[in-house]
Amino acid sequence: MTLPSHVPVLIAGGGPVGLMLAALLTEYGIASLTLEADDDYCSGSRAICISRRSQEIMGWVGADRALTATGLAWTGGRSYYRDREVLHFEMPHEPLQRYAPMINIQQYAVEEYAHQAMQRHPELASLQWSARVTGLRADAGGVTVEVDSEGRRQTVRADWLIACDGGRSTVREAMGLKLEGMQYEGRYVIVDIEQESQRPVERLAWFDPPSNPGSTLLMHRQPGNVWRVDYQIRDDEDPEEAVKPENVLPRVQSHLDMIGETAPWKPLWISIYNAKCLTLDSYRHGRVLFAGDAGHLVPIFGVRGLNSGLDDAGNLAWKLAWVLKGQAPDSLLDSYSVERVHATRQNLAYGAKSTEFMAPPDYGFRLMREAALRLALVDEAVRPLINPRQSAPISYDTSPLNLDDRAPQAGAATPGQPAPEALLQDGETPRHLSEYFGAGFVALAVSPGAALAAGLDALAASTGNAPHPLRVLRIGTDAGSLRDTHGQLRQRYGGDAGTVYLIRPDGYVLGRWTAPTAGALLAALKPYYPAIDLGANKEDQA
Structure with missing residues (x-):
């Protein structure tokens, strides 16, 4: 097969992280080519425990349905010393949850479901089996990649190269980078x-x-x-x-x-x-970015390996799409590295503790x-x-994207935190809050007054020409609002009227306010929606 001479995004590695990244990019209208050195999905179970957060990410591309239909859900476990039970643990779960805390399924099934999600947009994403990166030259405008495809040498020019080629990453080696730890x-x-x-x-x-x-x-x-x-x-x-x-x-x-x-x-x-507890210091090197095992190797204990790789993909996809669509400068990708290196160091700390208990080093x-x-x-x-300390979403406490907290009394969902789940009622249809993530930014408004509601609608309307406009979710009892029937949103986000949360496409809280002005919300959204504008009314209350 003759490869294209140029692609916006070249993904080295067609494992679960590379395939999921390609599938996520298609939802943003971004074309990519994925190269996989093997000729099929992986063999053996490999990474088998898929966390709730990973299920949510797979849900952004519709891959969660096959996953939950086939996988085996579980909520806890038991530990034995010799032949006597010494621990019975339960992970947080509830009857109204969207996903189980964990699902067991073989890695090759995750790869298959991600590949199927890619194929929903065949005009945007393609996968080339039996193709591997053999060399590269990066410059300020992109990366020239040498590829061995079925024994034939070809050259592909990419605007961005994403290394998802595993623990023995050829891209990492070609760039002279080493994992440390x-x-x-x-x-x-x-x-x-x-x-x-x-x-x-x-x-x-x-x-x-x-x-x-x-x-x-x-x-x-x-x-x-x-x-x-x-x-x-x-x-x-x-x-x-x-x-x-x-x-x-x-x-x-x-x-x-x-x-x-x-x-x-x-x-x-x-x-x-x-x-292994290893990571690169940075996951961005010019036009080359690293995700999954190519950037970090985390112990299996606590199931943070594949799950952290899927979280890499969920973090990177929207930022890369915003850059390629001209909605943000490429400096936005620096925050990918800051946030995900921070997450890796947290995962490594927990993984090391679990490893030292499961396999004592001395x-x-x-x-x-x-x-x-x-x-x-x-x-x-x-x-x-x-307790084995199972995988959980990481807080981006040090993210450069976090805005000052303007509603500190509202509860634990502070900027940089993963937005808590809540089951809401949309007319006669129950919907989980996480169903609205994975596309554009979301403005979540608790019991807004008429002026605030109108201002938020105006903000959303001014992003209407963007690839993924701002979506406003009003929580209340009036027509067009989502109802907090079970009280989960009130409990997890605070119930004060006029509280507004801005939530990133990847489901993290960007900022929150009590009765914000239009100017405050406009300033928060401008870096991601450059065309947003409310004209002379921008200083009024939203």
Whole structure:
């Protein structure tokens, strides 16, 4: 296949992050070409736990429906010391939620659903299998990329190159960049097996189980009657020997026998892993940006790897679209790096704590873990120390985009925070607030008076020619307003009349005010809607 000579966006890497980024860009009308070195979706389960935030991001392109229909939802898990339970944890969830806290599904399914979402706009997004970046030259106006596509050398000029090509990123290597941080020595064998089971879907962990003394072992159920089994090997075991079936299968059988899973089973996939806490200092280098494992490697414990990569895509897509559409200068992309590097450092801190408990790096950590586990058998107060700290959305406290808080009494949804979910009523139809995210900016107004409502409508109207206009959501009881039937919005955003939130396309709070003037809202939106204008009335109350 002959590749195009020029594309606005070239995405190196067609894994879940690259494909999701391409799908998100199509929703903004941005064309891209994705290059994937393999000839199909990945093999094996790989990253299997998809967080609520990731489900929301996939929902922006319609990929959530297949995900939730196929995946196995779960809300908690259990940990055992030897053969005794020491922890039963539950993640926050409620009957009115849009998504489960976590869904188990194999990574190749996420890739497939993201690819299907891309194909909703075939005129904008294309994927080339068996194509890899072999070299690049970046300058102020773009990037010239050398590509090996099915054995044929070609050159593609891109306005922007996004490196989503994984932990062994060719783009990162070609640019002479190195991930910095630490790598743990402890190794885990990862095994997918097919076996029917009637157990509930939970995250299960055993420390020093009788089936595999001295090891730590994790189990997750997946679609298709598949168990994912991760177990730690001894430091003195040869990794190449450890993944041979004759060494893996007896250990799996021993554990299945211990927990009473007696149905016939067969292995599907075997791999090996060790935890890394690594990141680039910046995810923007001129016209080259990094996302997912190409920019950071996070331990699997706490499921922050793929989920943080999908969050990268959700953060980057709208900003890159705004730049390419001429709605913002390319300096907006600097905030992508600031926010997502901050998020990575938070994820690495949590991931390191989880790794040091799951795979203690030295005798001191092993001794402390042993003490915690022994105490947890008899003291409930100690059990939270064993909590695996599952992935959660990160607050962008230091983001340069955050505006001064003009409604500090309104509650916890401050600028830089992910906008809390709330179930609202749109006429006869229930709708979650997050359903309105993923396109343009949203102005959320709590019980606005007539003047404020009219001013917000005027602001929205003046963005009507923008690719993704401002959307106004009024919360109240009058005609055309959404009703806070369950009181969730009042609880999470504050109920004072005249409170206004501006929410970014990626669902983060940009700013908030009590009874703002049109001038204040105009100034907040002008960087993202350059044509916005209220003329002589801009200093009046909105």
